[in-house]
Amino acid sequence: MAFEGLSEKLNATFKRLRGKGRLTENDVREGMREVRLALLEADVSYKVVKEFVATVTERAVGSDVLDSLTPAQQVIKIVNEELTNLMGGANAKLSLASSGPTVVMMVGLQGAGKTTTTAKLAGLMRRQLGRRPLLAACDVYRPAAIEQLKVVGSQLDLPVFEQGQGDPVEIAQAALRHARDHGNDLVFLDTAGRLHVDEALMDELKRMKSAVHPHEILLVVDAMTGQDAVNAASSFDEALGIDGVVLTKLDGDARGGAALSIRAVTGKPIKFVGTGEKLEMIEPFHPDRMASRILGMGDMLSFIEKAEAAFDQKQAAKLEEKLRKNRFTLQDYYDQLQQIRGMGDLSQLAGMMPGQLGRQLQGASIDEKQMAHTEAIILSMTPLERENPQILNASRKRRIAAGCGLEVVDVNRLLKQFDAMQQIVKQFSKGRAAGGRMHGFG
Numbered sequence: 001m002a003f004e005g006l007s008e009k010l011n012a013t014f015k016r017l018r019g020k021g022r023l024t025e026n027d028v029r030e031g032m033r034e035v036r037l038a039l040l041e042a043d044v045s046y047k048v049v050k051e052f053v054a055t056v057t058e059r060a061v062g063s064d065v066l067d068s069l070t071p072a073q074q075v076i077k078i079v080n081e082e083l084t085n086l087m088g089g090a091n092a093k094l095s096l097a098s099s100g101p102t103v104v105m106m107v108g109l110q111g112a113g114k115t116t117t118t119a120k121l122a123g124l125m126r127r128q129l130g131r132r133p134l135l136a137a138c139d140v141y142r143p144a145a146i147e148q149l150k151v152v153g154s155q156l157d158l159p160v161f162e163q164g165q166g167d168p169v170e171i172a173q174a175a176l177r178h179a180r181d182h183g184n185d186l187v188f189l190d191t192a193g194r195l196h197v198d199e200a201l202m203d204e205l206k207r208m209k210s211a212v213h214p215h216e217i218l219l220v221v222d223a224m225t226g227q228d229a230v231n232a233a234s235s236f237d238e239a240l241g242i243d244g245v246v247l248t249k250l251d252g253d254a255r256g257g258a259a260l261s262i263r264a265v266t267g268k269p270i271k272f273v274g275t276g277e278k279l280e281m282i283e284p285f286h287p288d289r290m291a292s293r294i295l296g297m298g299d300m301l302s303f304i305e306k307a308e309a310a311f312d313q314k315q316a317a318k319l320e321e322k323l324r325k326n327r328f329t330l331q332d333y334y335d336q337l338q339q340i341r342g343m344g345d346l347s348q349l350a351g352m353m354p355g356q357l358g359r360q361l362q363g364a365s366i367d368e369k370q371m372a373h374t375e376a377i378i379l380s381m382t383p384l385e386r387e388n389p390q391i392l393n394a395s396r397k398r399r400i401a402a403g404c405g406l407e408v409v410d411v412n413r414l415l416k417q418f419d420a421m422q423q424i425v426k427q428f429s430k431g432r433a434a435g436g437r438m439h440g441f442g
């Protein structure tokens, strides 16, 4: 998942700041130099980094921060807010037509993931909003492109409109008529890609734009290409005008520069991110949640949404309620582990878990065996102990360890992890109570 290096470096900086207790202006400036380096190493555009650091510094060296009882936490809070702003603040949704079919033009360079994303997004809109999408094959230059759209469409059981190699603009218009006649309220136009932005491509896209008046032009870019993705976004926006970006392959992008730069450089929001090759691996992009992930505070909201999508609604609601009320116990942890097994890619989920726990889970050590150990330890406890692990004394820990063929250190490690997780859950529920944002972490 993206941002590993950045996350690590920022956390090291904040740890140093926290270790100091009171902060001087110099401490903050020193910390900001580290933040600056961390962002540059994450391949964030130079100008964006410069402005970001200037804004944070200006806010952070104020007396209300430095004189506060928790200056380091205030600094982290400011970084969190400014990272959120940098990525666009609130989640930007797809604009939908008030009547008639919504037309979404999917554009992008070859290999960015346009065709895959078209199907993913259509599937997401059907799942989340109950829409009835139609996919239209407007990339007429490569027969393989039409075939590919048909393949991904059939995998998701989505209708695909194609007319072979005709004029792409006419095909788009015909697809719209087809949608009206067949009750499809959302039409995705899968347009042609090129290796580079070129005039012929832009002319065709512009012609299509003025012929079908799309409600949304979404540009698909590959996160792994870093600043090239940002440049592609600028070029498409200047030539064609785009409404938003889908950033694909975030799962393979260890740095995160594109995610952090696109909005600031182009003014256009990232609306969705692709997080894997499977057709359900797409998520709406939430700048605030992404900022929390970068700062190691986890993304419990996305986690809960995934849980809701994957499991029993009642159970997910119960979990959310428990998180809000700060009543998350080892038993809940155990139940979650059980469910997580059925949720798919573990390291991606781990990225949504807060703090040290998330980082540990994300590391190479995450494996079925370790999960099995954790489960075995929790199972060896009595129900009362699972609710109140603080009652465990040395002899009970020995017995629990013996009961599952492990050592006392394994039991202690689990308890420590769980404790850290609870601290964060506590801050999370406080933050929610204070108005939906994360506050007071650190």
Ligand code: GDP
Binding pocket: 108, 109, 110, 111, 112, 113, 114, 115, 116, 117, 193, 248, 249, 250, 251, 252, 273, 274, 275, 276, 277, 281
């Ligand atoms: P197009 O040429 O822009 O239409 O790109 P494709 O849709 O053919 O995708 C190119 C490759 O990227 C394919 O192998 C996809 O499976 C892969 N891909 C697309 N989105 C993602 C993603 O979010 N994560 C990963 N890991 N691979 C992706």
